[in-house]
Amino acid sequence: xVDTLATDVSDARERIKAAASRVFxxxxxxxxxxxxxxxxxxxxxxxxxxxxxxxxxLFEMIFExxxxxxxSALEAxxxxxxxxxxxxxxxxxxxxxxxxxxxxxxxxxxxEARKDPELLSRKFVGKPLDMVRQRFSDMVDRxxxxxxxxxxTFDQLFINILSLSVYPVVAEPxxxxxxxxxxxxxxxMIENRKxxxxxxxxxxxxxxxx
Amino acid sequence: xVDTLATDVSDARERIKAAASRVFxxxxxxxxxxxxxxxxxxxxxxxxxxxxxxxxxLFEMIFExxxxxxxSALEAxxxxxxxxxxxxxxxxxxxxxxxxxxxxxxxxxxxEARKDPELLSRKFVGKPLDMVRQRFSDMVDRxxxxxxxxxxTFDQLFINILSLSVYPVVAEPxxxxxxxxxxxxxxxMIENRKxxxxxxxxxxxxxxxx
DNA sequence: AAGAGTATCAACCATCTGGTTAAACTGTTT
DNA sequence: AAACAGTTTAACCAGATGGTTGATACTCTT
Numbered sequence: 001x002v003d004t005l006a007t008d009v010s011d012a013r014e015r016i017k018a019a020a021s022r023v024f025x026x027x028x029x030x031x032x033x034x035x036x037x038x039x040x041x042x043x044x045x046x047x048x049x050x051x052x053x054x055x056x057x058l059f060e061m062i063f064e065x066x067x068x069x070x071x072s073a074l075e076a077x078x079x080x081x082x083x084x085x086x087x088x089x090x091x092x093x094x095x096x097x098x099x100x101x102x103x104x105x106x107x108x109x110x111x112e113a114r115k116d117p118e119l120l121s122r123k124f125v126g127k128p129l130d131m132v133r134q135r136f137s138d139m140v141d142r143x144x145x146x147x148x149x150x151x152x153t154f155d156q157l158f159i160n161i162l163s164l165s166v167y168p169v170v171a172e173p174x175x176x177x178x179x180x181x182x183x184x185x186x187x188x189m190i191e192n193r194k195x196x197x198x199x200x201x202x203x204x205x206x207x208x209x210x
Numbered sequence: 211x212v213d214t215l216a217t218d219v220s221d222a223r224e225r226i227k228a229a230a231s232r233v234f235x236x237x238x239x240x241x242x243x244x245x246x247x248x249x250x251x252x253x254x255x256x257x258x259x260x261x262x263x264x265x266x267x268l269f270e271m272i273f274e275x276x277x278x279x280x281x282s283a284l285e286a287x288x289x290x291x292x293x294x295x296x297x298x299x300x301x302x303x304x305x306x307x308x309x310x311x312x313x314x315x316x317x318x319x320x321x322e323a324r325k326d327p328e329l330l331s332r333k334f335v336g337k338p339l340d341m342v343r344q345r346f347s348d349m350v351d352r353x354x355x356x357x358x359x360x361x362x363t364f365d366q367l368f369i370n371i372l373s374l375s376v377y378p379v380v381a382e383p384x385x386x387x388x389x390x391x392x393x394x395x396x397x398x399m400i401e402n403r404k405x406x407x408x409x410x411x412x413x414x415x416x417x418x419x420x
Numbered sequence: 421a422a423g424a425g426t427a428t429c430a431a432c433c434a435t436c437t438g439g440t441t442a443a444a445c446t447g448t449t450t
Numbered sequence: 451a452a453a454c455a456g457t458t459t460a461a462c463c464a465g466a467t468g469g470t471t472g473a474t475a476c477t478c479t480t
Contacts, residue, residue, distance in 0.1 A: 026325065163378055181365075
């Protein structure tokens, strides 16, 4: 019981963050009770305030870490030296995987971003967003002008990829209800989409299509 | 001030519902304060409880009316006698229009549906969901077997249409931030999508594509 | 004009919840 | 072993919030 201290310490912090992620993402910022998070992390409620000053700060920490993760997936879209097609395939697959881990996260991120419009800019300071956007934009333009893909605006392409990847995971309850799917069927459907969505996007970019 | 009673009565109810829609959809169920809704409706807080027993019932009323609206758009997808292509175009356009009116609605619908899994089935009783699904499914199968569209599962087609229509509107804050768009640019981008998404879907269904 | 039903309001209340505090416990340093 | 710093806990508190109440006003009917 000597060398466990250090790990215990970070353990508590990490347990809190993991617990907060779960609770926030299912109940939203306002719906989440500090007591819920404490229970989920198996600690005393006062410990939350010991490690994180208050609910808002705890929330912003979770929020920021999530953004960082999503952002790094974005960077993968422009960073490596694979073909355009392979990058899209990788991005779609990564995006679906990340979102599937906490399917309700985009819901509460977007809800909070609507409530507090400054939140995003506050949390994105220091992240090279402009650079990534520029790189992706250039990449698309290059593909277009070389005739490898048909003319598309980078904005709409980006939005299409994101929509097709993220929304189905987020909308699980509605989709399962409307389509009458069991949990297993839904999951394999999502798994299929990792290639299906990329196929659709790439097919759509084919300059000789139709 | 004589004949205004009847209208005032329904007026109060309607004002409350409209106000609750706005407040719920921007702040979520838990984030919305009864006082906020009262202020927004320009009435006394006690009036909320006069017209609606409690917060939950007010919420469920709003929720149900929204579902009904979305559902009737669904029915338009299978009801009229236009061509398959025209129906898809009409559905995409309608869907985007409806969602644009209360862009955060899907967020809180989905968040609440996750918190309370029975909510959807509770609110969908009596609505001919199975019939609509069957009709749409048959329609797709008919198009496929006649060779007018390439083989697709109706599930994935439905999900694709929904994702491409709904998500961009919902994700406005994130999209505008990441792509550096002003409000005006965003709105015209969404407007463009009414045809752009339908084009994409229809192009994708072309059996001779690629 | 009296009565009934409806609508409106200010004040009030019980409870929940985020946050605090002061004390106790743990391992480390001196 | 005593002082020390970091960690954990139970008990507590102030403010916010959903909901209630009892009185008052309005409108229509008779």
